[in-house]
Amino acid sequence: MPQMPADIEALKRASLGQVLFRAARLYNEAAIAEIQRTNPSARLSHTQVLPHLDAVGVRPTVIARRLGISKQAVGVLLGEMEELGVVERLPDPSDRRAHLVRFSARGLAGVREGLAVLLGLAGELEGELGSERLSRLHGDLTVLLAVLEKRALKG
Amino acid sequence: MPQMPADIEALKRASLGQVLFRAARLYNEAAIAEIQRTNPSARLSHTQVLPHLDAVGVRPTVIARRLGISKQAVGVLLGEMEELGVVERLPDPSDRRAHLVRFSARGLAGVREGLAVLLGLAGELEGELGSERLSRLHGDLTVLLAVLEKRALKG
DNA sequence: CGGCATCGTCAACCTCCTTGACGAGTTCGT
């Protein structure tokens, strides 16, 4: 690469965002490929709501807040998952505006399969990266996430 | 969270993908907010092609391959950047099917501003995370990326 | 020269998320 100004080279060092973005995309593509092998109609974005569900019932708005996305987006996801028979929506007895979302019996069983798949992928990566680096990466990312979240609230 | 099966709890540990995805989204939102402060019509995805440009000329197909996205997607990005006056497209003298893409004079100047902005964000994060952790994170992500790329080719 | 690969583009589509507006229901202030 001749005759490039030196400061353009610095772009390549400013590329945390790029690495982050690309890694996220590839990871998710790998995950969805695995998941759809056992559950062809599932979509990747569904998996992100699973950790926030339980058998008692949660409000969609709470899920949205915890995920950091809009409640409309959550509504769409829950609608699809309901259609797939993974979750049920019940009226919230304590607030007639609200719903409670919880696993259906069938959903709970399906989640176990999906979980095994995701753990398989994680295990595969652990084999390649080493468990130490993988958990360090997880930890560092979590810290980065916290900083970015704090920043988003102020800025 | 009462009456939750223990294996659902494991979902929360299988969440590298989630942390990754969310961190990428927040980082990029932060970046685009900064960038649009000095250049309102730029889009975040443009920045990912910048490191692959030079003043001599590169072929769109090469950029696509290096970015890991389709050449159609690159074509759209380059079209927008051309309209913004950042890059120029010239016929490739050595192959009449192909084009060469390079910085315009104005583009090179604009890139310097954008670069400063991105470096500012990186510096801000460095202040919060510490340079050691940040560069470690960068390195670990790069390794993860390499593994995922290798995996995608076989898979 | 004929067959095949490659370059870049058009068109259609997908995923995932956004903002804005809204009716229905709850809570707070006075």
Next chain:
DNA sequence: ACGAACTCGTCAAGGAGGTTGACGATGCCG
């Protein structure tokens, strides 16, 4: 107790960033 203000979930529209498939125009190679 009653209106103002907020909150719950939904509808509609749209934006960003990709994808696949098909295509004409070249280039390369036997």
